[in-house]
Amino acid sequence: MTINMGAADRVIRLIVGTVLILAPVFDLFGMTASTPAIVASVIAGIVLVLTAFFRFCPLYRVVGASTCKR
Template sequence: MTPNLGTLDRSFRLVLGVVLLAAPFVSGLALLENTAASVVSVIAGLVMVATSTMKFCPLYRLFGIRTCKI
């Protein structure tokens, strides 16, 4: 897998992923009291953190997008 995520993109994904992972457990939002919404939030957070750590996004490859300079 060739890296296709730049530093800024990776940082944004990591922060957003951590927020999505923590939101169902620490927020008092009525939306996240629903089990399905909590599961979707956790899955989306895991995907964001995983793509950030691997420096690779499958959707970027599909659409031919590269934000890294390599």
């Protein structure tokens, strides 16, 4: 895996991912009645946090994009 994410991209992904993971816990978006919305939120949050942790985005690789400075 080649690093293809810059620092700003990582920080944004970590913040948004953490919010999406914690949203069902604190009922931030009123999702208590919708199980599919809770599952989708947590999965999306985990993906964002993992891509930030590994500094690699598979979608960036497919489209040939990179936000890191070389």
